[in-house]
Amino acid sequence: MNDYIINRSIRLIKKYKTRNPFEIAANMNIDVLFMDLGKLKGFYKRDGHNRFIIINDQIYEPLQRIVCAHELGHDQLHRHIAENHTLQEFAIYDMKSKPEYEANLFAAELLFSTKDVLEYFDQGYNFYETACFLKTDVHMLAVKLMIMNSNGYQLNIPVDLKSDFLR
Template identity: 35%
Template sequence: MDINPLIRRLLRKYKTNCPFELAGALNKEIWYRDLGENTRSMFRKTLRRKYIVIHSGLSEEWQRVICAHELAHALLHPGISRFWIDEHTFFRVGKYEREANQFAVRLLTVNVFFEPGESISDLFLRNNIPNELSEFYI
């Protein structure tokens, strides 16, 4: 699925690219829980209710990115409950994880433009996006 039209529809309808605001507008509850050392988040669907669970021990920067990532699972992979398992690398992710990462980066950088001489790392730093996700910048 091409994620750009989906993001454009979300922006047009909700006038925001904030993943927390979008989750609320789309009736996805956000819970903050201690998920342990290796799990950052999960998207869960239980009895028609949809939850994004974010590890409470993460920085605000990572919580924002992970909310966008899990929102992608909710929108792109609605029948699947997925865990974002931290393997200390983002290089061996499956198709669903790659799509969710691309969606998150695209959502958080929509309408963001490079300054003269700015690198992707600089752009990410300026927009509070962890540099580890730079490979998913479209």
């Protein structure tokens, strides 16, 4: 696992004292806009010194949160790519593309503390119930468990991270 990516996420959480990607974006002067994007979930765009996260207003709120965190990952990790290209998200869980994989790691670490995840498992909740309580998609929870397993935990991940899940 790339410690650099995880540490970038942790630094933002500590600096802004929140895991809320919308609050973090606002504190970083990144404009978050909502509009109907059809099948597109969202995108990150940089125009000079102006940075934008555009989120599809037709997707449900928990997914908007995931998309925002994912696009924050692009801002923190791939701003240089966005200088010439818009980073568009049709499938959030594209684990084959290096920038998408990295943005997913960033988002999973930003959104969920290891402590919170473990509390649900310790209370006897299964993977799917834990995802429900965390108000997240099972694939984003699977990414968080991947991170936790790379840090020595031995948690079962019952879903396959397919790149076309959110298409």
